[in-house]
Each structure stands twice: as structure tokens, then as C-alpha cells.
Amino acid sequence: MSATFAKAQGRYEVRLVPGSYNCAKDSVTMCVEIRATSADSAFVMGNANILLTYPTNQLSNPVYRSRGVFSGGTYSLLGMTRTPGDPTSALSINIVNNGVNGEGTTVDTNWKTVACLAFSTAGNTSKCYSISVSSSNPSTVVTMAYPDPADPQNNMSLTRQVSQGALTPINNQCPATPTVTLSGGGTIAAGGSSTLTVTSQNSVLPATVALNGGISVTLTQQEPSKTVTVTPTNTTTYTVQSVTGDCGTGTGQGTATVTIQSAGTDCSNVKCVPVTFRIIN
Incomplete structure (x- = not known):
């Protein structure tokens, strides 16, 4: 990891992207994406807990449909912590960096997929839903990884929290109808x-x-x-x-x-000519 990244404060934004509906199976998908807010706020992803909240009467039973670039390799398999509630439930996407010397995937200004999720919409007759990225109480937390500047040869990675930028939710997303x-x-x-x-x-x-x-x-x-x-x-x-x-x-x-068509007025195939008859006694 470069000295520039080690000194950078880092700043990120997260957006939720609607996916597809399968109303016949009461299922909906969406993806979570992250990027740095500017080139000089890029950072190497350390550990993170990205917290999503949603109405329990709209969505339930979240599972990973696919895991993104922060799962496998330097990172542990992407984890998930579910917290059912009423009227709001939550889930935390858990990123764990196992790298050394600040190794990991750089969060730059290009959107990177953290994960794509599938939810059940069973019992939700409208199939419309909303889901947000939590900013407080509790908050989404993202850290950057960097080598220990005091001892760069000790193969350790240190982390510190990255500043939070815009968190873009999905609001009242409804399926298309024919x-x-x-x-x-x-x-x-x-x-x-x-x-x-x-x-x-x-x-x-x-x-x-x-x-x-x-x-x-x-x-x-x-x-x-x-x-x-x-x-x-x-x-x-x-x-x-x-x-x-x-x-x-x-x-x-x-x-x-x-x-x-009235009987006797079919002139579609012949030329109709009016005829006048005069009867003489």
C-alpha cells in the first residue's frame, strides 16, 4: 500500500440498486454497491459492517444471491448478520480483511458490487418495498486497511474508520405490471x-x-x-x-x-352503379 493511501482519510458512498422481481415465487433482488467519493478519497477496504434496514411487512428472509469483490482471497467469505424486528428488520453485511501490510481491494471512484441479495415478499400484496443503508443508531461502519507505519516489516495491517458520504436507498420500488x-x-x-x-x-x-x-x-x-x-x-x-x-x-x-355488412350492399369486388327503373303501364 502506498504512503498516499496510508495518509488518506478516505470517504465512501453506498447505493442500493433494484434488481428483478419474481412475483410468482414472491422474490425480489437488489444489489449493494460502494465507491470513493473522489479520487483523493480512495482507500483499501479493511473491515466493514454495512447495515441495511427494511419494513418487516415488505421484505423477509434475506440471502446472498452473489458475493462481490470483498469476499474471498484477501477477505473472508462475506458474512451476514440478520436482526428480525417489528416493524423494522435489519441485516449487516460483514466484510473481514485478512490481508497483511495493507493488502486488499481498493475502493476507487468506480462503483464496486459488495453483494446482491434476494428477499422474500410473501404476504406483501403490493410487492412494493423500501430499503435503506443505516447511517446511525447503529451506523454503517467502513474501515480502510494500511500497513503499520511504525513497523512496516511486521506484516500487520492496521485499520481506521472511513468518513461516510451519501447513502442512497431504494424507496417505494414497485414491480412493473403488463x-x-x-x-x-x-x-x-x-x-x-x-x-x-x-x-x-x-x-x-x-x-x-x-x-x-x-x-x-x-x-x-x-x-x-x-x-x-x-x-x-x-x-x-x-x-x-x-x-x-x-x-x-x-x-x-x-x-x-x-x-x-348489410345484405345486398357488398361492392367490395365489383363496381356498384346506381340504376333507376321507370315502369310504364
């Missing part, structure tokens, strides 16, 4: 059929779409657009009655009207 559009229709002869098309607009799938007339369509990642053949006996306007996805109720847009 949006679909309905199109198609047209004019048909009595007894004929027409095609309606239901299409996903935001790729939030699967989605079950109900149309009037008792029509149900399921869109998937493999089939994000589907057609439906209808044979109405009267002129009918089709609309989206409901859209349902794994994470809740979605939105339907558009209409499709199928018009039944």
Missing part, C-alpha cells in the same frame, strides 16, 4: 370471421388478457403477440376487460370493431 394493446377488426359479411390481435407493449410477461365475449388470451415471452378469430352475429366492438400478470393487475389499451 400493458397490452388490442387491434384488428374490420367489416365482414354475415357469417364471416375477423381477426383480433393482442400484443404486449412492455414485455412484462406472462399476462392473461380477458376480452368481452368471454375471450381469454395468454401472452408469454415466447408469444408476446397473439391473434384471435371471432365470428360475431352482430356488429361488435371488442375491448380489454382485464389484464393480469404475476405481479398484479395490468393495463389494456385499444379497441377492435367488427362490422357486419
Whole structure:
């Protein structure tokens, strides 16, 4: 470790990054990232306890989905301490530096992943959640590692606390719900059929779409657009009655009207010419 790092005070910021939802399995993921607030505040990560707090009725049962750059090698396997509570629970991500002479991973101005976590959202009907990095009572603590300046040959690493900068939470993060559009229709002869098309607009799938007339369509990642053949006996306007996805109720847009052509007025394939008859007695 350089003398510059040994003398540096260090300053860090932490942000929480939303990941993915799996509402069918009541699960959500998010990642914890850290960086130095400026080039001259970079430091070698020593030991740290990054404390996260969250509403117990929104999230539960945290586990590591992946561990980042402060786990393995110079560092112990990233640990976790869970503290269930009501109405708020907490977990501490525990970083332990086993290196000598200030060895370890440098926290510079590039975001580095500490860990990615998965939580259960079972019982959380909205699937929305918030989670924060604790700044006090108790506080997130991050230390820098540096060699012993009094005896650089003793293979020891010393640590001291690093100044805390911005801590960016996740506030009221909610899952996307499906949006679909309905199109198609047209004019048909009595007894004929027409095609309606239901299409996903935001790729939030699967989605079950109900149309009037008792029509149900399921869109998937493999089939994000589907057609439906209808044979109405009267002129009918089709609309989206409901859209349902794994994470809740979605939105339907558009209409499709199928018009039944009156008998004797089909001029689609021939030229219609008005004719006047005069009857002479």
C-alpha cells in the first residue's frame, strides 16, 4: 500500500440498486454497491459492517444471491448478520480483511458490487418495498486497511474508520405490471370471421388478457403477440376487460370493431352503379 493511501482519510458512498422481481415465487433482488467519493478519497477496504434496514411487512428472509469483490482471497467469505424486528428488520453485511501490510481491494471512484441479495415478499400484496443503508443508531461502519507505519516489516495491517458520504436507498420500488394493446377488426359479411390481435407493449410477461365475449388470451415471452378469430352475429366492438400478470393487475389499451355488412350492399369486388327503373303501364 502506498504512503498516499496510508495518509488518506478516505470517504465512501453506498447505493442500493433494484434488481428483478419474481412475483410468482414472491422474490425480489437488489444489489449493494460502494465507491470513493473522489479520487483523493480512495482507500483499501479493511473491515466493514454495512447495515441495511427494511419494513418487516415488505421484505423477509434475506440471502446472498452473489458475493462481490470483498469476499474471498484477501477477505473472508462475506458474512451476514440478520436482526428480525417489528416493524423494522435489519441485516449487516460483514466484510473481514485478512490481508497483511495493507493488502486488499481498493475502493476507487468506480462503483464496486459488495453483494446482491434476494428477499422474500410473501404476504406483501403490493410487492412494493423500501430499503435503506443505516447511517446511525447503529451506523454503517467502513474501515480502510494500511500497513503499520511504525513497523512496516511486521506484516500487520492496521485499520481506521472511513468518513461516510451519501447513502442512497431504494424507496417505494414497485414491480412493473403488463400493458397490452388490442387491434384488428374490420367489416365482414354475415357469417364471416375477423381477426383480433393482442400484443404486449412492455414485455412484462406472462399476462392473461380477458376480452368481452368471454375471450381469454395468454401472452408469454415466447408469444408476446397473439391473434384471435371471432365470428360475431352482430356488429361488435371488442375491448380489454382485464389484464393480469404475476405481479398484479395490468393495463389494456385499444379497441377492435367488427362490422357486419348489410345484405345486398357488398361492392367490395365489383363496381356498384346506381340504376333507376321507370315502369310504364
